[in-house]
Amino acid sequence: MYLNNNIIAYCTIVKNVVYKNEVPVFENRDADLPAFLLSAYQHFELSYPKFYKMDKLSKLGWLASEMLLKDTAIKDYQPEEVGLILSNANASLDSDQKYIKSVSDIPSPALFVYTLPNIMTGEICIRNNFKGEDAFFIFEKFDAGFIEGYVNNLLDNNVLRACICGWVDVWGDDYKAVLFLVEKGKEENSIPFSKKNLDSIFDDLIIDKV
Amino acid sequence: MPAVYVVADNIYSPLGATTAQNFEQVKQGISGIKKHHNLALADEPVYVSLFNSNEISNHNSFKYSFFERLLIVSVEDVLSESGISATDTKTLLIVSSTKGNISMLETNADDPDLKDRIALHTSARMVAGYFGFVNKPLVVSNACISGIMAILTGARLIQSGQYENVVVVGADVISKFVLSGFQSFQAISAEPCKPFDENRRGITLGEAAATMILSSNPKYADRIKVLGGAVSNDANHISAPSRTGAELAHAIERTLSIAGLLPDDIDLISAHGTATSYNDEMEAKAIALAGLDKVPTNSLKGYYGHTLGAAGLIETIISMQSLKQNLILPTLGFETMGVSNPINVCTTLTSKRLKTCLKTASGFGGCNAAIVFSK
Numbered sequence: 202m203y204l205n206n207n208i209i210a211y212c213t214i215v216k217n218v219v220y221k222n223e224v225p226v227f228e229n230r231d232a233d234l235p236a237f238l239l240s241a242y243q244h245f246e247l248s249y250p251k252f253y254k255m256d257k258l259s260k261l262g263w264l265a266s267e268m269l270l271k272d273t274a275i276k277d278y279q280p281e282e283v284g285l286i287l288s289n290a291n292a293s294l295d296s297d298q299k300y301i302k303s304v305s306d307i308p309s310p311a312l313f314v315y316t317l318p319n320i321m322t323g324e325i326c327i328r329n330n331f332k333g334e335d336a337f338f339i340f341e342k343f344d345a346g347f348i349e350g351y352v353n354n355l356l357d358n359n360v361l362r363a364c365i366c367g368w369v370d371v372w373g374d375d376y377k378a379v380l381f382l383v384e385k386g387k388e389e390n391s392i393p394f395s396k397k398n399l400d401s402i403f404d405d406l407i408i409d410k411v
Numbered sequence: 412m413p414a415v416y417v418v419a420d421n422i423y424s425p426l427g428a429t430t431a432q433n434f435e436q437v438k439q440g441i442s443g444i445k446k447h448h449n450l451a452l453a454d455e456p457v458y459v460s461l462f463n464s465n466e467i468s469n470h471n472s473f474k475y476s477f478f479e480r481l482l483i484v485s486v487e488d489v490l491s492e493s494g495i496s497a498t499d500t501k502t503l504l505i506v507s508s509t510k511g512n513i514s515m516l517e518t519n520a521d522d523p524d525l526k527d528r529i530a531l532h533t534s535a536r537m538v539a540g541y542f543g544f545v546n547k548p549l550v551v552s553n554a555c556i557s558g559i560m561a562i563l564t565g566a567r568l569i570q571s572g573q574y575e576n577v578v579v580v581g582a583d584v585i586s587k588f589v590l591s592g593f594q595s596f597q598a599i600s601a602e603p604c605k606p607f608d609e610n611r612r613g614i615t616l617g618e619a620a621a622t623m624i625l626s627s628n629p630k631y632a633d634r635i636k637v638l639g640g641a642v643s644n645d646a647n648h649i650s651a652p653s654r655t656g657a658e659l660a661h662a663i664e665r666t667l668s669i670a671g672l673l674p675d676d677i678d679l680i681s682a683h684g685t686a687t688s689y690n691d692e693m694e695a696k697a698i699a700l701a702g703l704d705k706v707p708t709n710s711l712k713g714y715y716g717h718t719l720g721a722a723g724l725i726e727t728i729i730s731m732q733s734l735k736q737n738l739i740l741p742t743l744g745f746e747t748m749g750v751s752n753p754i755n756v757c758t759t760l761t762s763k764r765l766k767t768c769l770k771t772a773s774g775f776g777g778c779n780a781a782i783v784f785s786k
Contacts, residue, residue, distance in 0.1 A: 280646065281643070281661060284642075284644075285644075290530060290532060291526065291530060292511075292530070292531060292552055294526060294529060294530070297510075297513055297516060297588070298516060300588070300592065301516045301517065301588055304587060304588070304591045307595075308591040308592060308594065308595035309595060310592075310595040310596050313591075313592035313593075313595050313596065314596075314649055314650045314775065316510075316588075316592065317509060317552070317554045317775055317776060318552060319552070319553045319554050319774075319775075319776040319778060320554075320649050320775060320776045322553075322644070322776055322778075323644065323645075323646075323648075323649045323775070323776035323777045323778070324649060326644040326645075326646040326777060327646050327647065327648070327649070327777070329646075330646045331644060331646055332643055332644050332645070332646050332658055332661070333643065333644070334641065334642040334643065334644075335553070335642060335644050335776075335778060336551070336553055336560055336564070336642065337551070337552055337553045338549060338550060338551060338552070339530070339531040339532050339535075339550035339551075339552050340532055340550070341530070341532040341533075341536075344547075347549070350568075350571065350573060351564075351567075354567055354571050360641070360665075372526060
């Protein structure tokens with residue numbers, strides 16, 4: 202039914218390795234999460250001062266989006282044509298805990314602002330001037346079936362022409378980010394946008410490219 | 412695409428336990444906002460709309476948190492009266508909340524299970540289990556647009572044929588976490604909030620729960636219909652709204668276009684109207700940009716405060732009552748126009764034939780949402 206929509210690119214950041222379309226492009230095995238995120242930022246020679254003030258969730262999602270969108274034609278779209286449908290299990294709990302610790306002293310607005318998961322969405326939108334539809338859903342586990350249905354609906358009804366979707370979750374040093382760039386058209390190495398392929402990429406299994 | 416009907420609804424708030432009770436109070440100009448001096452919330456007295464702490468004692472409080480009991484109480488009667496079955500495979504539960512059980516960070520011991528107990532998916536699963544929903548519930552958590560987004564998501568899942576019925580419930584609890592955060596932003600008003608007023612000084616917070624049951628079943632064709640909606644992002648700032656309002660205006664324009672409506676078709680706007688300087692200014696600009704500056708517009712924050720994940724639902728439900736009773740509610744707290752782009756802020760209870768209402772909201776992360784519904 203939805204054969205027109207395709208995964209143009211995907212990026213996974215897990216266990217201190219960054220993968221772009223399955224290929225490992227950076228690793229720093231011994232670092233804790235903040236040090237790992239900073240080392241990846243420096244390795245890819247990214248220059249975006251706002252990165253330093255972000256919380257871990259936003260840094261992780263933002264880095265994954267930078268790698269995902271690298272060498273794609275995302276800039277060819279109008280701002281309103283690109284949106285983000287993201288999900289995770291722990292919302293912003295990692296930053297919530299940091300914020301509540303500040304409250305007994307002086308509540309920190311710089312920490313409080315990161316106590317919503319969709320702040321990460323906002324950071325990616327600001328970086329890329331994406332003004333299309335966004336949404337943040339909370340699931341116990343990555344729900345490829347829901348993402349497939351919801352994103353297909355947005356693309357097939359011309360709400361969006363390109364959608365960045367997936368999972369970005371942080372709890373302490375436990376984390377995982379898997380982002381997909383889904384577009385209406387096909388490209389040379391694109392993969393059909395299906396629940397099966399989303400699950401295969403998420404779980405690092407063999408991808409059915411046919 | 413099939414039409415989406417609002418089968419039934421509930422508001423459970425400090426103003427009442429049903430939609431009818433709430434609308435009666437609001438119609439009489441009664442607000443839930445009161446001055447509270449509660450050291451668990453804040454060191455100084457503060458205006459908030461709060462439940463009496465013993466109000467919801469009829470459910471097992473050892474198993475369910477206060478947040479979960481709010482969700483359950485709001486859904487319970489209206490679901491059984493609606494005749495829609497939670498155990499039907501064509502029925503889905505959607506939960507909208509910004510912070511859910513976050514007050515457990517203040518009250519519970521820091522043990523390894525706390526993370527999962529706080530998680531919104533845990534609350535959703537427990538509430539779904541209470542009613543026997545067979546489908547896995549969906550949780551929307553997208554700052555202050557969560558409520559509208561949950562309604563819109565439910566409507567889309569019905570229109571795409573994935574479900575026939577969707578129960579949308581939203582709630583948030585006001586704890587020190589949330590209050591101190593808005594205070595740290597200097598965003599809390601020292602008086603009850605005054606949306607769109609020149610002397611507005613910020614937000615007043617409130618707690619509440621609300622439920623809307625949506626269905627495509629033609630037997631509800633005489634009910635109010637959700638015609639469509641849209642979401643946009645400012646791509647400007649994570650905590651300050653757009654300077655121009657162009658992005659909210661874009662969401663409004665898309666909403667009208669999806670619904671096949673023109674600006675002249677809108678009889679009433681239920682704005683977000685948080686009474687922060689920036690929000691109301693941006694919202695007025697957006698309403699004007701969309702060609703709606705003459706349309707009667709209210710903010711209901713003066714009655715309920717900002718109820719976060721419940722706000723979009725409560726304000727939609729009250730506005731549906733306005734359509735049904737052909738009655739426009741005044742903006743409690745508003746006296747003098749305080750936005751540079753004047754809009755038609757309602758100031759008195761006015762009888763007028765009403766058919767179609769636009770509801771808007773904006774939130775942290777630069778998100779905007781609009782939805783339109785009609786008799």
